[in-house]
Amino acid sequence: MITLEHVSKTYKVSKRDAGFYSACKALFRRDYEYIHALDDVSFSIGEGEMVGYIGPNGAGKSSTIKILSGILTPDSGTCLINGRVPWKNRIEHVKDIGVVFGQRTQLWWDVPVADSFELLKEIYRIDTASYCRNLERLTSMLNLADLLKTPTRQLSLGQRMRCEIAASLLHNPRILFLDEPTIGLDAVSKLAVREFILQLNKENNTTVILTTHDMQDIESLTNRVILIGKGHILLDGTLSDIRKDFESTEAALADFYRSYDI
Numbered sequence: 377m378i379t380l381e382h383v384s385k386t387y388k389v390s391k392r393d394a395g396f397y398s399a400c401k402a403l404f405r406r407d408y409e410y411i412h413a414l415d416d417v418s419f420s421i422g423e424g425e426m427v428g429y430i431g432p433n434g435a436g437k438s439s440t441i442k443i444l445s446g447i448l449t450p451d452s453g454t455c456l457i458n459g460r461v462p463w464k465n466r467i468e469h470v471k472d473i474g475v476v477f478g479q480r481t482q483l484w485w486d487v488p489v490a491d492s493f494e495l496l497k498e499i500y501r502i503d504t505a506s507y508c509r510n511l512e513r514l515t516s517m518l519n520l521a522d523l524l525k526t527p528t529r530q531l532s533l534g535q536r537m538r539c540e541i542a543a544s545l546l547h548n549p550r551i552l553f554l555d556e557p558t559i560g561l562d563a564v565s566k567l568a569v570r571e572f573i574l575q576l577n578k579e580n581n582t583t584v585i586l587t588t589h590d591m592q593d594i595e596s597l598t599n600r601v602i603l604i605g606k607g608h609i610l611l612d613g614t615l616s617d618i619r620k621d622f623e624s625t626e627a628a629l630a631d632f633y634r635s636y637d638i
């Protein structure tokens with residue numbers, strides 16, 4: 377269903393020292409630095425799988441998710457999702473995927489959440505019957521009834537995240553990309569979000585790819601983990617492959633990161 381083969385991505389960023397002299401110099405001559413975010417990344421994920429995509433800061437997780445969702449084009453390599461190349465068939469591809477970036481919003485800041493949902497209905501061209509059915513189900517599962525009339529800017533982080541997750545699922549996607557979906561949530565909201573994702577996977581067989589630094593998210597949601605460090609895939613297995621004799625997954629991961637110098 378999802379295949380990524382030999383994908384590499386390098387960012388070219390301009391660099392300059394601080395200060396007026398450097399700013400003037402940069403007008404005439406720019407220095408560039410190349411950041412190899414992904415280097416020969418390959419994996420495949422089957423329908424209905426729940427996979428944790430983990431690694432330290434700057435490892436390349438978000439870059440991978442952006443490539444999988446069609447936002448970013450890799451420099452080399454191939455990616456096929458349900459037979460489509462995400463960055464080439466974007467319009468068709470977005471109908472199949474839902475994306476939640478925990479640090480960004482897809483809701484319009486100043487309008488009530490319900491209006492954002494209506495806009496998404498038009499953008500995704502969701503027919504009215506399925507929209508109403510999905511909205512009703514998501515409202516009850518994520519406990520949104522009291523939030524729908526509130527403008528996004530007035531929601532707490534946890535409330536907003538529940539609305540973000542609902543927004544990403546209104547069009548019934550077969551694949552859900554979650555990039556740190558529980559960041560900053562309190563314990564109750566975390567549990568509610570986890571429970572919801574489990575239920576979604578069980579009932580709809582939705583494929584879920586989850587990136588997070590929260591090992592409890594990984595432990596409770598996924599049975600397969602792909603570990604990336606400095607743009608390379610280091611491990612594709614289970615949490616017990618990482619954990620081995622360590623007391624906690626965090627300790628095992630820290631040791632793993634140290635041993636790979638990542």
Ligand SMILES: Nc1ncnc2c1ncn2[C@@H]1O[C@H](COP(=O)(O)OP(=O)(O)OP(=O)(O)O)[C@@H](O)[C@H]1O
Binds near residue numbers: 431432434436437
């Ligand atoms: N738009 C960009 N321009 C330049 N460099 C970028 C850009 N986006 C990411 N990078 C760099 O690419 C590398 C991988 O970044 P990425 O955001 O994919 O990592 P990540 O694993 O998601 O990190 P985190 O856990 O901190 O979110 C980092 O070194 C980052 O600085």
